[in-house]
Amino acid sequence: MRKNALRIVLVTVVVVLCHCNYLNAQGWSYPTEQIQDLPYEDGMGTEEAPYRITNAQQLANLSYYVNNGVGYEGIYFALAADIDLNPGYTFGKDGTISGGDAPQQWVPIGTYTGYNDKDFKGSLDGQGHTIRGIYLTFQQDCEGLFGVIKNGNVRNLTISNSLIINNNKENIEGYCAGLFAGYALDVNFVNCRNESSIYGRSDNCERCVIGGIAGIFYAGDKATVFKDCHNSGNISAIEVENGYNPYHIYTGGIIGRVMGGFGNIHEMYRCTNSGDISSTGMSGGLAGAIDGFYACSNLDNTGTISGELYVGGIFGQGGHYSDGKLLEACTNTGRVFSNFALAIGGIIGDGGYAEIINCANKGEIEVTGKRSDNRCYTGGIIGNPYYNTGNAPVINLTGCYNLGNITIDDGHCGGLIGQCPTYSKCKMEKCYNAGMIANRKGTAGGLTSEIWKDGSSIINCYNTGDVSGNIRSTGGLVGVCCSASDIIYCYTTGSVTPIDDFMGPEVGGCGSVIGCVTQINSIHHCYYLSSEDMPAIGVDYAHIPDSSLMAKTADDFAGGQVCILLNDTQYPTPWGQEPGKDPTPLLNGKGNPEVSGIETIEQGEYKGETVIYDLTGRKVESTKGLKGIYIVNGKKVLFTGVMP
Numbered sequence: 001m002r003k004n005a006l007r008i009v010l011v012t013v014v015v016v017l018c019h020c021n022y023l024n025a026q027g028w029s030y031p032t033e034q035i036q037d038l039p040y041e042d043g044m045g046t047e048e049a050p051y052r053i054t055n056a057q058q059l060a061n062l063s064y065y066v067n068n069g070v071g072y073e074g075i076y077f078a079l080a081a082d083i084d085l086n087p088g089y090t091f092g093k094d095g096t097i098s099g100g101d102a103p104q105q106w107v108p109i110g111t112y113t114g115y116n117d118k119d120f121k122g123s124l125d126g127q128g129h130t131i132r133g134i135y136l137t138f139q140q141d142c143e144g145l146f147g148v149i150k151n152g153n154v155r156n157l158t159i160s161n162s163l164i165i166n167n168n169k170e171n172i173e174g175y176c177a178g179l180f181a182g183y184a185l186d187v188n189f190v191n192c193r194n195e196s197s198i199y200g201r202s203d204n205c206e207r208c209v210i211g212g213i214a215g216i217f218y219a220g221d222k223a224t225v226f227k228d229c230h231n232s233g234n235i236s237a238i239e240v241e242n243g244y245n246p247y248h249i250y251t252g253g254i255i256g257r258v259m260g261g262f263g264n265i266h267e268m269y270r271c272t273n274s275g276d277i278s279s280t281g282m283s284g285g286l287a288g289a290i291d292g293f294y295a296c297s298n299l300d301n302t303g304t305i306s307g308e309l310y311v312g313g314i315f316g317q318g319g320h321y322s323d324g325k326l327l328e329a330c331t332n333t334g335r336v337f338s339n340f341a342l343a344i345g346g347i348i349g350d351g352g353y354a355e356i357i358n359c360a361n362k363g364e365i366e367v368t369g370k371r372s373d374n375r376c377y378t379g380g381i382i383g384n385p386y387y388n389t390g391n392a393p394v395i396n397l398t399g400c401y402n403l404g405n406i407t408i409d410d411g412h413c414g415g416l417i418g419q420c421p422t423y424s425k426c427k428m429e430k431c432y433n434a435g436m437i438a439n440r441k442g443t444a445g446g447l448t449s450e451i452w453k454d455g456s457s458i459i460n461c462y463n464t465g466d467v468s469g470n471i472r473s474t475g476g477l478v479g480v481c482c483s484a485s486d487i488i489y490c491y492t493t494g495s496v497t498p499i500d501d502f503m504g505p506e507v508g509g510c511g512s513v514i515g516c517v518t519q520i521n522s523i524h525h526c527y528y529l530s531s532e533d534m535p536a537i538g539v540d541y542a543h544i545p546d547s548s549l550m551a552k553t554a555d556d557f558a559g560g561q562v563c564i565l566l567n568d569t570q571y572p573t574p575w576g577q578e579p580g581k582d583p584t585p586l587l588n589g590k591g592n593p594e595v596s597g598i599e600t601i602e603q604g605e606y607k608g609e610t611v612i613y614d615l616t617g618r619k620v621e622s623t624k625g626l627k628g629i630y631i632v633n634g635k636k637v638l639f640t641g642v643m644p
Contacts, residue, residue: 126157249281509538
């Protein structure tokens with residue numbers, strides 16, 4: 001009996017000693033030798049009864065087991081309490097640390113080896129709890145709460161008062177970092193919130209990928225989603241030496257870079273960023289580059305975004321080589337800027353989706369420097385649209401608008417799209433720009449600077465922003481049109497100002513509607529604010545009929561006459577206006593307004609070639625016996641005699 005009692009006492013002592021071996025000032029330690037303790041308090045490991053983690057030591061034990069080959073595939077864990085890995089320390093969003101000597105470094109759960117990864121394959125539910133005090137200094141390839149996680153779920157978790165930082169400019173071949181995961185493959189992230197910053201700074205980094213939630217996300221063959229995820233931390237990846245490759249540097253508020261993509265199964269929606277995102281490569285409010293997501297919607301950025309290659313308020317590069325089909329209801333209100341980016345946009349810098357619907361930029365866009373090749377594509381929605389779908393790539397913008405001012409030093413600048421290139425059809429419908437467009441030396445247009453691809457179109461769109469650009473290729477709607485495209489039912493009221501500071505060949509011009517036209521398929525029902533100093537088209541090599549473009553006064557625009565002309569015979573009517581309240585027509589679908597002022601035409605005064613519309617906006621096919629009130633040239637006219 002006494003022997004049994006002694007055995008119990010000895011076992012108890014051993015367990016206590018084992019715990020004391022790895023407890024320290026922070027109350028936990030990463031095990032340095034084999035342990036017997038479990039990485040949880042209790043539970044069954046099922047979704048209904050997950051293993052419950054209650055303290056920092058259990059979380060560290062989980063990391064130890066995973067890093068030694070236990071993947072916990074299909075096993076469920078849950079936090080049962082808030083956990084602080086560095087109590088007493090404050091990690092500022094600006095990268096500062098206060099609270100004592102060097103904080104204790106976390107050891108990420110899961111390691112990347114290239115071939116035989118030791119990764120976490122289970123699921124973690126934070127149950128509304130918060131992990132604080134994660135501190136990392138890029139000691140591994142993949143840094144975060146999880147170094148590598150695959151085929152699992154992370155949900156209902158907040159990470160705050162934490163920091164991942166490297167400011168010592170060491171030679172680092174490459175790294176990926178995210179507060180939740182450095183590298184994630186086919187993982188669902190739901191209701192995850194990061195409130196901490198990541199600063200990566202090196203002098204010879206071959207590949208640097210940083211995101212607020214995940215650094216690299218690989219989209220494999222399992223349906224996954226990022227839903228209700230939010231970042232408010234600052235995310236930065238800076239290469240400080242010359243000769244670095246900007247195509248290998250990615251930063252994003254939610255994801256640094258998305259890779260892979262198989263089928264229409266990966267989505268992101270209801271995610272936001274309010275942190276400042278910066279890099280010497282690709283930067284986006286939500287993702288630096290995203291290729292593997294089929295649909296993204298309701299994404300929002302309010303942070304400042306800066307980069308030196310592809311920069312966007314939502315995505316630096318988006319949908320470039322992917323199955324991406326839909327981008328909907330995304331908004332940027334943050335400042336987007338660069339010194340010399342190749343492509344920069346309020347929503348997407350470079351790339352595109354098949355359908356971009358109801359997306360808006362409200363933030364300022366600015367490029368302060370000049371590239372040596374003069375190739376800077378800047379747009380309120382997309383800088384350089386590219387969507388790889390084979391022989392006939394098409395990007396459709398519907399219901400999108402820009403309110404932010406755009407200022408660049410050179411290149412190609414448009415209120416919606418920087419340039420419609422030779423390799424992608426761009427179709428804009430029911431879109432508008434109200435921001436100022438200013439390009440000191442390059443081409444500029446209220447909607448786009450240039451159209452190069454046959455089959456592109458601009459239908460039911462308008463510009464009210466002032467446009468300035470070089471004297472040879474600037475227009476209120478389009479700077480240069482060089483393709484068999486269509487521009488129909490559009491107007492522009494913004495001023496067009498030529499800047500004579502261009503050293504290129506003397507081609508093109510400056511116009512209220514289009515700067516230069518070398519080719520066009522059709523253009524009609526287009527209206528512009530009359531100006532004595534500016535023609536409708538600067539240089540017209542396509543010989544467009546004068547009747548296709550009509551000058552109107554400010555009163556014509558404010559009084560509803562232009563609205564009626566724009567609606568024409570379209571059904572349902574896309575345009576609407578409330579005279580006395582709306583200075584110009586709006587794309588609200590309310591139909592023709594009541595127009596004050598009626599002119600009277602007696603018999604014999606009518607010219608047979610004039611086009612007449614009834615008060616519903618329908619064209620009158622026969623004028624025989626015509627009596628009553630009709631619309632002629634945007635004005636109400638009372639016909640009193642028998643028309644010829």
